[in-house]
Structures are given as C-alpha cells and as structure tokens.
Amino acid sequence: MAVLPQTARRAAGIKDGARTTARATPYLFVLPYILVFLLFRLGPSLAGLGISLTNWQAVGSPQWVGLRNFEAMLLRDTVFGVALRNTLVFSVITVPVLLVMGLMLALFLNQRMRGRAVGRVAVFTPYVVMSTVVGVVWTWILDKDFGLLNAYTGVATPWLVSERFALAGIILATVWWTVGYNMVLFLAGLQDIPEELYEAARIDGANTVNAFRFVTLPMLAPTMFVVLMLTIINSFQIFDQVYVMTSGGPGTATLTLVQYIYTQSFQYQKFGYGSAIAVVLFLILVVVAIFQTRAYRRGLEGVS
Amino acid sequence: MSKRTLSRIAWYAVLVVVIVLALAPIAWMLTTSLKPESEIISTGIQWIPQTFTLEHFQSILNRYPMAQWTLNSLIVSTAATLLVLLLDSLAGYAFARMQFRGRGILFTIILSMLFVPIQITVVPLFILFSRMGLTDTYWAMILPAGANVTGVFLMRQFFLSVPAELEEAARIDGASSLRIWWSVVLPLARPALTAVAILTFLSTWNSFFWPLIVTRTDAARTLPVGIAQFLSLRPGMVQGQQSIGQSMAGAALAAFLPIIVFVVLQRYFIEGIARSGIKG
Amino acid sequence: MRKPILAILIVVLSVLLSVGVGLAQEPVTLEFWGGWTGPDGTIMQELVDEYNAANPGVQVNLSVQQWSPLFDQFIAAGSAQQAPDIMSMHPQEIAQFVELGLIEPVTELVATSEVYTEDAYLPKAWELQFYNDTMYGLPFDLGVHGVYYNVDLFEAAGIEEFPTNQEEMLEAMRLLTLDADGNHPGDEGFDPENIVQYAINMHTNHHAFYQWYALYNQLGGELLSEDGTQCVMDTDKATQAWQWLQDLVYVHYAAPQGQTDYARDFLTGRTAMLVDGPWQIPAMEAAAEESGFNWATAGYPTIFDEPATWGSGHTFTLPVYGDPDKREAAVDFIEWLGSNSLGWLASGQLPVRHDVIESEGYGELVGRDAFVETLQYQELLPNIPKFNEIFAANAPSPMNVMGQRIILENADIRTEVEAACSAITGILSIP
Known part of the structure; x- marks a missing residue:
C-alpha cells in the first residue's frame, strides 16, 4: 500500500x-x-x-457550571438511571436477537434453492420503510383492543400501555424493521467464503454442523465484528420508534437515552443537561467499541 | 419420498413462513387503509376488506400535503446523496492514494465521529442554522448529511482494494490528478459509488431526529416528520380525532415509493448494502 | 498556488450566504406560528387564507407543527435574535417565555386597541394573560374538560338527568356498564372480564393528570407554594382525587383499562361517556351527520366539594425579536382574528368574547354551552417558568409519570404522589 x-x-x-x-x-x-x-x-x-459544561437555555449567555451537569445526572437524577437501564435492556435483548436471526436468515437464504431471491427481498423490504412509518404501523398492530397481534394470540396484551410490555413492543417493531439489514451483511460475508474450504472440510469428513463451526464461523468473524458494532451503535441510539410509539412512556418504561436527550434538550429546553447526557452516551459507545475490538483481536489470536 | 425431497419441502415451508412474517405488517397496513372505519375496529381478522374504500386516501390527501412532504424528502435525499458522492469520492480517493501530512490523524478524527451520537451536534447545529437564517430550508438538512463518515470510509476502502495501474498509465500520459479522478477513477468506482449512494439515500430518506427539530413548515417538512407529527396513533400526540384508516393510508402512501423502488432495483440495493459490511 | 482552495471556499460560502439572504418580499409577510396539528390546523389555515385574500398588501404565513418542536424553534430563533411576528401559545406557558426574554408586554397594544378591550372578554380569559401583573397575551379561545354523553345509551339505561354529584355519578356509571350478559357491576354473575359497554373513558396520557388536577382543586388542594419554590401537595387530598379515577377502572369497572383511543371508543358505543376537551366537537358533529349519532354535552362533574375543571386555551403573543417594521401589520392581523373568531369555533374551541357568545352564529352551534358555562371554574396549570419540566405532555415529567403509573399500573397512590411531589420540589429548588 x-x-x-x-x-x-x-x-x-x-x-x-x-x-x-x-x-x-x-x-x-x-x-x-x-x-x-x-x-x-x-x-x-x-x-x-x-x-454540556454549561447551564444554557439557548437564549442569553451560557453559564459555566463545570461538571455539575454530570454530577447531577449520575448522582441525583433517577430518571437518567432509568433511561440508561432501559437502553441497556433494549440493547442486551435486541443485539443478540438481531445477530442470531440475521445470521440464521442469511444461512437459510444462502442455500442454492429457487425462490431464495424472493425471500431475500421480502426480508429486506421492511428496512426500506421509514422508521416513523414503522412506528405508526406497529402502534396499530400492537393496539390492545383491536390490534392484529392480540387478535391472533387471543390475549388482550397491553403492549404499549403497560410498563411490563411496552419495551417488548418496541423491540418487536425494531427487530422486524432491521433484521433484513443484518441478513444482507451476513449474506455478503457468506458469499466471500471460498467454496474450496467447504470441499476440503467435506473431504476431511466434516458434517454440516462441523463445517459451520470450523469453516463458516471463523471465516465470518470479520463480518460478525462489523455487524455487531453497527447493531450496538444503532441500538444504543434508538429514538424514532420510541418517539412515535410511546414517547418514552408509559411512565418511564420505554425512556431511552436518546429519548431522554430529546426530552431534556427539546422538551425542557435544558440544552446543557441534554448535551451532557449525549456526552455520556458517547463515552459508553467508545468503551463498548474498545472492549469489542479487544475481544475481537483476542478471538483472532485464538483462531490462528 | 426421499430425504432430499423432504428437506426441500421443509425449506419451502420455512421460506413461506419467513416471507409471510416479513410482509404481514405491510399487508395489514394496506388492508386497514382500504377498510371503512367501522370495519377496521370490528373484532376478528379480516385480511380482505368486505367493503373497499378509498375514503381514507382521499381525506388524508385533502388534509395534508403528503405529495409536498414526499417531494421534500426526495429533493433532500437526492441532493444529499449527490453531495456525499462528490465529497466522499474526492476525499476517499485522497486518503487511499495520496500521501500528505496529517493524513493519518485526519482520518482517525473522521472515523472517531462514528461513535459520536448525532444528538450531541443537534443543539449547536440548530443555533448555527438559526444564525444563518437557514432553519426550515432544504440546506439545513442537506449540508449536515454531507458530513457523513461511512461514505468516506467506504470510498477509501474501495480505492485501497483496486490496483492503481490505470491511474499510473493516465498519469504518464500527462493527465492532471483531477482529470484522472474524473475520467479514470470514478468510472472504476461504480460499485462503491452505488453502495455509498444507496446507503446515503436510505439514511437521509429515513432521517428523523434532525429534520424534526429543524423544519417548521410544509415547504421543507420531510415525510418522516410529517408522518410522526400528524399521523401518530399514540393517544395525545395529535389533538382531536385520530382515525386509524387515515393513519394507515398515510403510512401506505409513504411506504409505497421506497418499496417499489427497492423491488425494481433490489439487486443494487442488496449488493450495495452488502458492500458496506465486507471490508470492515 | 492557493487559488483553487480560495475558489472553493468562496463558492461554498457564497452558496450559503445567497440562500440565507434570498428571502425576497414584496408585500409585507408575517410569520405566524401555532401548534394546531389536528383538524383545527385546517380551520386556522382557512382563516389565514381569508385574511390574505382580503388584504393583498399583507401575506400571513402560518407555520404549524407540534407545540414542543415549535417552541424549540422559537427559542433557537430567539438566540439568533429572530422571531416570528406572532407566536401562539397556551396561557400557562407565558411565564417561561417572559423569563427567557422572548415575548413582550401587550400593555400598549391593549391601551389603544378597539378589539382587545377588557370588557369585550370573559373575565377569566382576560386575567389568564397576566404574569407578574403585566399582560403578555391576547386571548383567542379557551378549552375545558367536559363530558360528552351518548343519549341513546343513557336512555337505554333509564337515566333521565345527567348526574351532578358523586353519588349520582356512581349509580349512573353502574347502570351504564354492561357485561356480555347484560349484567351491571354489583349484579350477581357480573363478569368483569367480559365487559361490552363501559360507562366512561379513562385517559392514559397527560389528560389523566389534567383530570386529577381538576379533582384536586375540587377538594381545595394547592399544588405549589405561593412563591413557586416548592411542592405543597396535600397528600390526603391528592390521594383522594386519584383514588376516584383509579377506582373507576379497577374497582367500579366503569372505565376500560389501558384505553388508547377515547374518541373512537365513544363513537362506537364502547363507552357511554367521554371526558375530553371541546376539540372533540367536530368529530361528534361529523358522526351525527353521517350516522345520526345522538350526543350531548355536560360540564365536568363536581365529584367533590367545589366545582372545578381542567382548562387551557390559546393566546397570541408578540415576540421581542419580531420585526418592528411589521408590528403594525401583525397587530392588524391579530385584531382581525380576534374580531372574526366565530369561524374558529368550528374547531370546537370555546369563544372568549361576549359579542361572539351572544351572536346568532354561535347560537346555531350545538354542544358548546355546557362547556362555556363551566369556563368560570376553569383551573389552569400553574403559570411558572419551569412549566415544562413539571407538566410536559408526552414526556417523563413527574406529573405524567405519576398519572400513568396510577392509571395504567394500578400503582400505590400515596407512594406515587409523594414521589412526584419530591421530584417537583427538586426541580424547583434548582435555580
């Protein structure tokens, strides 16, 4: 180079x-x-x-407050704690689901079968629908009294109107919306794996499971890394669906970090405080990225 | 039946389930939008409306300038995409092929912005555009989209992966750098440009947080913002009567265009997106 | 050879600048901002169009979007010393914008105006426009919670008079609640899992705490201390008020749990009553015309000691950074709106001018009287600088969280009330 x-x-x-x-x-x-x-x-x-180091309402001159916004956020603001927890719960559930489902769909639609192209198009279609439309449509599908989902299950689950289920409702909508994106990334990774490797494995007597374990997975590691990184970044920044479907409610049940940034900056006009939350979100993402990169490097060393 | 046939049948069974699950919400949106309101809230699942009606589409188009919102979204997304293609292919090429002081540090700073949530930039951007008197304009949405990071990264990765022989040849023939970039490099970079174009277009088309803050009138309001502000089914978001039929009709109108475009150009879409992940 | 760099710089900058300056105007253009995202936005646009047609020298541009982002833009514009020429808001939001230095007194305007005179307006509407004894707003309309009821369902239940106190209300609600077998709550064999008709709606959004605020005022409760520095909620009274609302859902089965679409449920007969503001009137009128839906209205019931109902309204204000050269035109437009407010009543919002209330056009409208009669008992949320942090709708504000936890989760009322009160005091104690 x-x-x-x-x-x-x-x-x-x-x-x-x-x-x-x-x-x-x-x-x-x-x-x-x-x-x-x-x-x-x-x-x-x-x-x-x-x-983030000021107390500023956009009008007038900003008032320097040093780290006091961060102090208030981390020590006294219980709502911030809730938003952080909700974001973590959302990510801890969504990221593995999106990863595993994306990979499974990719493996499935990578089989040499007629009709797989139709499957790929279908799975990816939700992703081209804009997030706010997804939010509006899923609000209707998850309607407690007349929604499609409850009509099929026969149980009047209060999806978006209870603290227990609201986050699950958002997760459902999000998984449906974005799994196709991950699938396509995995498909690309799969297609980059040379066919000879599988042939070699077959000659060595490996069955499908072993071929997956010893050929597909290691060869897919770089793709996995990218997909994981992208999914984590996106999960931690979830906003659109929450804004449209629940605005963070009921109570604080679906309040995520970005929704809380929006609330503090743009509903309460506390721009300094809102920016401070955004800085914390940035720090979290950096820490996650560092950990992940390290784990990835160690994983590579382990393989080789 | 042979084992092979059985597994084929199983595969197709799964395929059908996958397709149905992926498309059901969209189909339900469409069905709902075509039903009269009384039928919408009747219990029981009716996939085919008993009475077809276009009343929701009529009233939604009468009440809200959906066409204008769509046009705004198209203009902003297209302009942003062109801007990104221009800036990122220039910069990506330089970062991959040219040696200059500060290259490493510059590129690192750019990449590090991947982790900076855009929400942190929203307040200063907001003030900046207010001072320029550019809030509620296309510019307020196009210019920040031009600062996208993934595009530069992808272009650079692409140029690193292709051999430089053609450029060398052109250079020996006496072409200037700009000329080489335009007539040799860009044509070569078609796949990467397609990928960046699709990614940029999708993300701008879908962009919500910033346009929500910076637009105010129908003259600039984009489709996602219009949908969220006027068609939300969340109680209390829109004061007055909320009609499910109208919201679904609006949603269907907003979903129609991208779905059609995607189905027609699906090969490019899927290849384009795929490319964004390969060279991590 | 810096030329190319310079050239690019110049091109970029000039593009930026030319777009910024390129706001050519021949007639006087007035920027008029409001948050009417419902059907009322269409009506306001029609009024604006009418004015524009009658005044070719003036072009009023109406910007409509949800109140919260609208206020953000107002504040950001203010930071750049810009502003619309007329800004709409709710009376209880005046304090915030006065404290931010963004709106100015209308004292001078009122001193000379022939439209905005004290005796032309309902006293309540007038007095809400003051903050720190200075008038900042020009009243346009008011809205209060009232009750819509389904006349057919009332007749079927054998209720002749609309209930006026707690006891009558409870009995009426019992009669209006039906399970699939036609049993009422309290009847033998009543199945709460299988209710087909509820007596009344129950808000699961910010209107839950709006209702609570009215009931708490019916008990004579105070929310904030006189100086506005702390929460002085009376826990017993606060609990009692919430208890009434919570019991409607969880004890009397009179209201559905986790309801999302109040108007729809009322129009389809799922609930026999609907507590909401007058902005639902157009939907009722449309249903009556289309399917003969038989509706009537009553004032918000007095469940406790004194009558009180939640209310709000729309107010026009003059931004400090509005263009001074356009002030005259802006005033002319607001005066026109004020004296032509009859058209606005199609939105359901309530008139605040005596001449409108006494006009023939108003007399022909149905359903408004019950609301207008209770305007005198209207209780607005406190007009304080930190209004949003405490009362914001569609946000995890302490009041909203309290209401949703009590109504949706059947949470322990006392705990929630105390939590909300200490959160409010916390917010107020920060300078």
Missing part, C-alpha cells in the same frame, strides 16, 4: 512540473469534505461538549 501512493506522487510531481501544486493536490481533494465535516460534524460535536 505504501508503494503506490509514493509512485503516484512522484509521477504527479514530474508531470505537473510545479512542486507546490503536487503538494497541494491531496489537500484540494479532501478540502471540500473537510470543510463540511468541520462545519457540520466536528465543530458542532465539540460545541456540544462545551455546552
């Missing part, structure tokens, strides 16, 4: 004649993106970090 760009640069330098142009070229290429990135991503992120 290191060789090519250098050759390229040398070639460019020679042909363009002017050294300065050659040196400026890479910057010109990245500049448009960097400008937009600075203005609309990095800049606002850093500003958000700054706002």
Whole structure:
C-alpha cells in the first residue's frame, strides 16, 4: 500500500512540473469534505461538549457550571438511571436477537434453492420503510383492543400501555424493521467464503454442523465484528420508534437515552443537561467499541 | 419420498413462513387503509376488506400535503446523496492514494465521529442554522448529511482494494490528478459509488431526529416528520380525532415509493448494502 | 498556488450566504406560528387564507407543527435574535417565555386597541394573560374538560338527568356498564372480564393528570407554594382525587383499562361517556351527520366539594425579536382574528368574547354551552417558568409519570404522589 501512493506522487510531481501544486493536490481533494465535516460534524460535536459544561437555555449567555451537569445526572437524577437501564435492556435483548436471526436468515437464504431471491427481498423490504412509518404501523398492530397481534394470540396484551410490555413492543417493531439489514451483511460475508474450504472440510469428513463451526464461523468473524458494532451503535441510539410509539412512556418504561436527550434538550429546553447526557452516551459507545475490538483481536489470536 | 425431497419441502415451508412474517405488517397496513372505519375496529381478522374504500386516501390527501412532504424528502435525499458522492469520492480517493501530512490523524478524527451520537451536534447545529437564517430550508438538512463518515470510509476502502495501474498509465500520459479522478477513477468506482449512494439515500430518506427539530413548515417538512407529527396513533400526540384508516393510508402512501423502488432495483440495493459490511 | 482552495471556499460560502439572504418580499409577510396539528390546523389555515385574500398588501404565513418542536424553534430563533411576528401559545406557558426574554408586554397594544378591550372578554380569559401583573397575551379561545354523553345509551339505561354529584355519578356509571350478559357491576354473575359497554373513558396520557388536577382543586388542594419554590401537595387530598379515577377502572369497572383511543371508543358505543376537551366537537358533529349519532354535552362533574375543571386555551403573543417594521401589520392581523373568531369555533374551541357568545352564529352551534358555562371554574396549570419540566405532555415529567403509573399500573397512590411531589420540589429548588 505504501508503494503506490509514493509512485503516484512522484509521477504527479514530474508531470505537473510545479512542486507546490503536487503538494497541494491531496489537500484540494479532501478540502471540500473537510470543510463540511468541520462545519457540520466536528465543530458542532465539540460545541456540544462545551455546552454540556454549561447551564444554557439557548437564549442569553451560557453559564459555566463545570461538571455539575454530570454530577447531577449520575448522582441525583433517577430518571437518567432509568433511561440508561432501559437502553441497556433494549440493547442486551435486541443485539443478540438481531445477530442470531440475521445470521440464521442469511444461512437459510444462502442455500442454492429457487425462490431464495424472493425471500431475500421480502426480508429486506421492511428496512426500506421509514422508521416513523414503522412506528405508526406497529402502534396499530400492537393496539390492545383491536390490534392484529392480540387478535391472533387471543390475549388482550397491553403492549404499549403497560410498563411490563411496552419495551417488548418496541423491540418487536425494531427487530422486524432491521433484521433484513443484518441478513444482507451476513449474506455478503457468506458469499466471500471460498467454496474450496467447504470441499476440503467435506473431504476431511466434516458434517454440516462441523463445517459451520470450523469453516463458516471463523471465516465470518470479520463480518460478525462489523455487524455487531453497527447493531450496538444503532441500538444504543434508538429514538424514532420510541418517539412515535410511546414517547418514552408509559411512565418511564420505554425512556431511552436518546429519548431522554430529546426530552431534556427539546422538551425542557435544558440544552446543557441534554448535551451532557449525549456526552455520556458517547463515552459508553467508545468503551463498548474498545472492549469489542479487544475481544475481537483476542478471538483472532485464538483462531490462528 | 426421499430425504432430499423432504428437506426441500421443509425449506419451502420455512421460506413461506419467513416471507409471510416479513410482509404481514405491510399487508395489514394496506388492508386497514382500504377498510371503512367501522370495519377496521370490528373484532376478528379480516385480511380482505368486505367493503373497499378509498375514503381514507382521499381525506388524508385533502388534509395534508403528503405529495409536498414526499417531494421534500426526495429533493433532500437526492441532493444529499449527490453531495456525499462528490465529497466522499474526492476525499476517499485522497486518503487511499495520496500521501500528505496529517493524513493519518485526519482520518482517525473522521472515523472517531462514528461513535459520536448525532444528538450531541443537534443543539449547536440548530443555533448555527438559526444564525444563518437557514432553519426550515432544504440546506439545513442537506449540508449536515454531507458530513457523513461511512461514505468516506467506504470510498477509501474501495480505492485501497483496486490496483492503481490505470491511474499510473493516465498519469504518464500527462493527465492532471483531477482529470484522472474524473475520467479514470470514478468510472472504476461504480460499485462503491452505488453502495455509498444507496446507503446515503436510505439514511437521509429515513432521517428523523434532525429534520424534526429543524423544519417548521410544509415547504421543507420531510415525510418522516410529517408522518410522526400528524399521523401518530399514540393517544395525545395529535389533538382531536385520530382515525386509524387515515393513519394507515398515510403510512401506505409513504411506504409505497421506497418499496417499489427497492423491488425494481433490489439487486443494487442488496449488493450495495452488502458492500458496506465486507471490508470492515 | 492557493487559488483553487480560495475558489472553493468562496463558492461554498457564497452558496450559503445567497440562500440565507434570498428571502425576497414584496408585500409585507408575517410569520405566524401555532401548534394546531389536528383538524383545527385546517380551520386556522382557512382563516389565514381569508385574511390574505382580503388584504393583498399583507401575506400571513402560518407555520404549524407540534407545540414542543415549535417552541424549540422559537427559542433557537430567539438566540439568533429572530422571531416570528406572532407566536401562539397556551396561557400557562407565558411565564417561561417572559423569563427567557422572548415575548413582550401587550400593555400598549391593549391601551389603544378597539378589539382587545377588557370588557369585550370573559373575565377569566382576560386575567389568564397576566404574569407578574403585566399582560403578555391576547386571548383567542379557551378549552375545558367536559363530558360528552351518548343519549341513546343513557336512555337505554333509564337515566333521565345527567348526574351532578358523586353519588349520582356512581349509580349512573353502574347502570351504564354492561357485561356480555347484560349484567351491571354489583349484579350477581357480573363478569368483569367480559365487559361490552363501559360507562366512561379513562385517559392514559397527560389528560389523566389534567383530570386529577381538576379533582384536586375540587377538594381545595394547592399544588405549589405561593412563591413557586416548592411542592405543597396535600397528600390526603391528592390521594383522594386519584383514588376516584383509579377506582373507576379497577374497582367500579366503569372505565376500560389501558384505553388508547377515547374518541373512537365513544363513537362506537364502547363507552357511554367521554371526558375530553371541546376539540372533540367536530368529530361528534361529523358522526351525527353521517350516522345520526345522538350526543350531548355536560360540564365536568363536581365529584367533590367545589366545582372545578381542567382548562387551557390559546393566546397570541408578540415576540421581542419580531420585526418592528411589521408590528403594525401583525397587530392588524391579530385584531382581525380576534374580531372574526366565530369561524374558529368550528374547531370546537370555546369563544372568549361576549359579542361572539351572544351572536346568532354561535347560537346555531350545538354542544358548546355546557362547556362555556363551566369556563368560570376553569383551573389552569400553574403559570411558572419551569412549566415544562413539571407538566410536559408526552414526556417523563413527574406529573405524567405519576398519572400513568396510577392509571395504567394500578400503582400505590400515596407512594406515587409523594414521589412526584419530591421530584417537583427538586426541580424547583434548582435555580
């Protein structure tokens, strides 16, 4: 990798004649993106970090409060604790389900059978429907009195109107909506596994289960890593469905971290406090990513 | 019956179950939208409406500018996608092929933003666009979408994976870097561009949190925001009568376009999405 | 060779700027913001269209979205020293925006206006517009909880007079609740698992605590201390008020548990009564026209000592950062709205002007009187700067959490009341 760009640069330098142009070229290429990135991503992120250290209602000058927002959040705000717990529960259930179901669907629809393309399209279709539509439709499907789900089960489960079931309702809708995405990522991973490996395994006398264990799983590890990372990031940031289906209720039963950020910043207009919660969410994601990357590296070492 | 036939039958049985489960909610939405309100809340499961009616579609289109919301969503998503393709193919190419000071640190900073929840940026962005007088405009949604991270990452990964011989040849022929990028690199990058285009379009099309905050009128309001604000079935979200039929008709209208586009272009969609995961 | 960089910079910046400046205007354009996302939004748009047609020199642009994001935009715009020309809100929200420095007194306007004069308005409507003895809002309408009832079901149950006190109410509700075999609660063989008709609805959203607030006021309870720094809820009275609502569901079986669509259930005869605001009137009128639905209204019942009912309303305010050159036009438009508010009544909202109430057009409307008669007992939530943190709808505010836990989870009332009260004091104690 290191060789090519250098050759390229040398070639460019020679042909363009002017050294300065050659040196400026890479910057010109990245500049448009960097400008937009600075203005609309990095800049606002850093500003958000700054706002989290203030007490600010957007009007007037921000009042510096140091880490007091974080102190209040972690030590006194019981609602924050509830939001954190709900987010963890949601993720701990959703992530494995989405991973296992996505993988199973991918294995299933990777079989050389007629009609598998139809299956793939069907499973992926929910994902192209926008999340707020998913929320509206599932609110109706989960209706306690006239909903489709309760009509089939024959039990009037109070899906979105009880603390016990509300989060489960959101999880159902989310799994339905996103499992197709994971399936497609796994399908791609499966198709990258060379057929020879399976043949070799077969010659060694491995049955289907063993082939899965010793060929598919290890070869799928990189895909698994990506899918896991994406699913975790998305799970921790769940908002749309919650906003549309329950707004965090009943009580605080489906209040997630992002919904709580929305509440504090945009319903209570406490922008400093809302930003502080967002910073904590960021820290959580970083910690998860570090742990996961470590585990992944260790796993790779174990395999090789 | 042979074991082979049996397993075939089993496979198809599972396939049917999978397809039904995946599509049932969409079908139910459509059925509901075509039933008169009295039939909607009759108990018992009616997959085929006894009386077909288009009244919900009529009243929803009369009451809310769904076409305008859809158009807004299309414009914003298309513009954002074009912007991202331009910026990210330039930047991704530079990060993969060119050597320059600060490349490593710059790329690391960009990637680290993957973990920064966009909610942290929303307040400052909001103030920024207010000061520019650009709230409730397409720009407020297009520009932040241009700062997307995955696109740059995917483009870079792609350029790292293809050999540079063609570019070398062009360079020896005396083409400038920009020219090489345009006439040699971009045509080569079609698969990666497709992937980035689909991902960007889907995520902008689906984007909700930021447009919810930054739009105010139908002139800029996108479809997800319109749906959530006016068609929510959650009690208390919309004051006054909530009609399930109307909400489902609105949902069906909003779901129709992307589903059609997806079914027609499904090969590109699935390949595009798949590509986003391979080179992790 | 920096030129290309500069060129790109200039292009990007000029695009940004040109879009920002490109708001060309020939007639005076007025920005008018409101949160009417229901059918009332359509009616307001019609009024605005009517005004625009009659005043070619002025173009009023109505922006409608849910109140919460609307206020966010108002505040953000304010931070950039911008604002709409007319901002709508509820009277109980005035304090917040005064404290944020975003709306200004209407004292001068009222001193010279021929439309907004004290004697033209119901006293209640007028007095709600004050904060710290200064008038900030111009009243447009009011809304209170009342009761819609299904006349046919009342007749079938043999109830002739609408119940007026707790005892009569309980008996009426018993008669209006039916299981599949036609038994009432308390009858032998009554099956609470198989109820086909309930007497009344029970809110599972923020309107649950709105109802509680009325009942708590019927008991003479106070929520906040005089200086607004702490919760002074009387636990006994608070519990008693909640108990009434909770028992309707879990003891008397008079209201369904976990109800989600109150209007639908009432219109289909699943409940015989509907407690809600006047904004349901259009739906009732439509049902009466379509299927002959036989409905009538009554004031919110006095279950305890004194009459009281939850209420709110819509108010116009003048933002501090509104364009001063457009102020005159804005005032002209609000005055026009005020004196042409009869059209607005189609939304169900209640009139606040004497001349409207006495007009022929109002006399032809049905169902409003019962609401209007109780306007004098209207109790608004306290108009305090931290209103949202305590009372926000569709948010985990202490009041909302208390209500949902008590109504949906059958939670222990005393515990919830105490938890809410200490949460409120916690919020108020932070400067």
